[in-house]
Amino acid sequence: MPPRRNGKYKLPVPLPEGKVLDDVEGNKWVLGKMIGSGGFGLIYLAFPTNKPDEDARHVIKVEYQENGPLFSELKFYQRAAKKECIKKWIELKKLDHLGIPLFYGSGLTEFKGKSYRFMVMERLGKDLQKISDQNGTFKKSTVLQLGIRMLDVLEYIHENEYVHGDIKAANLLLGYKNPDQVYLADYGLAYRYCPSGNHKQYQENPRKGHNGTMEFTSLDAHKGVALSRRSDLETLGYCLLRWLCGKLPWEGNLQDPVAVQAAKTNLLDELPESVLQWAPSGSSCCEIAQYLVCAHNLAYDEKPNYQMLKKILNPGGIPLGPLEFSTKGENVNVRTPNDHKVDLRRVATKQVNQMQNRFVEKNVPGARSAASYPARRKVQKEEKPPAELLNNGTAQESTRRRQKYCEFQGYLNEVKSSPQKDSHMRFPNSFYEPHQDSTSPDILNKSRSRCPPWYTHTPTTGTEVTDLRSSTGFSLPTSQFTLSEETKADVYYYGVTILFLLILVCLALYFL
Numbered sequence: 001m002p003p004r005r006n007g008k009y010k011l012p013v014p015l016p017e018g019k020v021l022d023d024v025e026g027n028k029w030v031l032g033k034m035i036g037s038g039g040f041g042l043i044y045l046a047f048p049t050n051k052p053d054e055d056a057r058h059v060i061k062v063e064y065q066e067n068g069p070l071f072s073e074l075k076f077y078q079r080a081a082k083k084e085c086i087k088k089w090i091e092l093k094k095l096d097h098l099g100i101p102l103f104y105g106s107g108l109t110e111f112k113g114k115s116y117r118f119m120v121m122e123r124l125g126k127d128l129q130k131i132s133d134q135n136g137t138f139k140k141s142t143v144l145q146l147g148i149r150m151l152d153v154l155e156y157i158h159e160n161e162y163v164h165g166d167i168k169a170a171n172l173l174l175g176y177k178n179p180d181q182v183y184l185a186d187y188g189l190a191y192r193y194c195p196s197g198n199h200k201q202y203q204e205n206p207r208k209g210h211n212g213t214m215e216f217t218s219l220d221a222h223k224g225v226a227l228s229r230r231s232d233l234e235t236l237g238y239c240l241l242r243w244l245c246g247k248l249p250w251e252g253n254l255q256d257p258v259a260v261q262a263a264k265t266n267l268l269d270e271l272p273e274s275v276l277q278w279a280p281s282g283s284s285c286c287e288i289a290q291y292l293v294c295a296h297n298l299a300y301d302e303k304p305n306y307q308m309l310k311k312i313l314n315p316g317g318i319p320l321g322p323l324e325f326s327t328k329g330e331n332v333n334v335r336t337p338n339d340h341k342v343d344l345r346r347v348a349t350k351q352v353n354q355m356q357n358r359f360v361e362k363n364v365p366g367a368r369s370a371a372s373y374p375a376r377r378k379v380q381k382e383e384k385p386p387a388e389l390l391n392n393g394t395a396q397e398s399t400r401r402r403q404k405y406c407e408f409q410g411y412l413n414e415v416k417s418s419p420q421k422d423s424h425m426r427f428p429n430s431f432y433e434p435h436q437d438s439t440s441p442d443i444l445n446k447s448r449s450r451c452p453p454w455y456t457h458t459p460t461t462g463t464e465v466t467d468l469r470s471s472t473g474f475s476l477p478t479s480q481f482t483l484s485e486e487t488k489a490d491v492y493y494y495g496v497t498i499l500f501l502l503i504l505v506c507l508a509l510y511f512l
Helices: 069-080 083-093 128-135 140-159 229-245 257-269 286-296 306-313 340-363 378-382 392-417 441-446 485-511
Strands: 020-022 028-037 042-048 058-064 103-111 114-122 124-127 172-175 182-184
Touching: 020 103, 028 058, 058 069, 069 114, 083 140, 124 128, 128 172, 140 182, 140 229, 140 286, 140 306, 229 286, 286 306
Parallel strands: none
Antiparallel strands: 020 028, 028 042, 042 058, 058 114, 103 114, 124 172, 172 182
16 A cells, blocks of 8 residues: 655664565665665665675665655556666667666564665666755756756656656766766656556646646646656756756745746747757757757647657757766856847847748748647647636647747758758767867857757847847757658659669660
């Protein structure tokens, strides 16, 4: 029977070092020294009695039995994260690594008249929050690589009916033996959003609003809606922005959940400009802006396109390299909206967006109307909750999302169907390239590919916008877009026709 959920849990009285714990499978574990504590439990080094090892490669998480988080984490591992299941997934997806800590056993023990629950887990290294506290912001290539790794993890747990619910730097840990591997840990708040294949229904509940870590919690969580896949993706987007820029727009109001919710709503409603203006000096947030556009426009019960999201963060498909967390003296000061450089970028983005809107209105009939856009939102409309559960604000939010997504898709269709002069794919700030100044002449000369509006980067040393199609090396090349299916079909048809005619001519010449 699951323990009661109090919302507040007591830390247990520490267990003595050297105590032997028996898990449910009969394995014995010796407690080492305590190495950490959380909001509800303690963490110890652990040693299997049948395989003594001076260097502990396991840890034991301990809490009082009546607490809830460790029970939830245990159920997650038993249902969705068994070692053999993770191994099969890695083989199926052809991954080199999946960042979910391995689970080795669990059980109950007694100490001073109190019952404790424990879990034996793989030992991990330092968490990213400690690294961030030491080094400040992360390199852009590192941020994007972390995003890709986390998307691999989220795809796995989402396919197994769970969402994580608490993605943040403190819950991302490096491997103990291999610091180039990163793990998403702590599933104490994991939520089963789709039990037995039945997705939870969208329903706002103000009494359950604003749960989670305030900096990163999703808008659904602010509204008291049960978490879904889009909540995890939105939270990950906030994390990426925080790691790259050093802070988030709402960090000064964390004591006011309503103000934080309003700030997040404004950020998402004003994408991509709201993210581009938050970019650190000498870099850009173009990939994160496009990622958040896609995540924000998901329907509540819609399955994300994880491969597309990973391509957004790594358009060149470059193999992931070692994680680098030192900024090496790079300028990572966060710009403010009053900065003149940001004003220039805003002007450029506004002009390109106007061009995009004119194209959509001209070439996509009814694209500006939410009512004429049924295809992408079909799932959301069919699964719509009863009208009495939706207030006017929710309906308006849904309409805004459909409009922005339609404009976004219209531009992508234009890029896909238009001929490209540059077919070479180049990943900006790649995992193997050193950091380069965005004003470098070499970069300015090399990056001439056509980009979506939010990938236009205004040079920070100029005072006017000279070429809206030019980027500065940090833009995402549109060579990630391939020819449309219709264009491919046409090329194939005409190619076969020409080949057939050539064969007929050769045969006619031969017989004549």
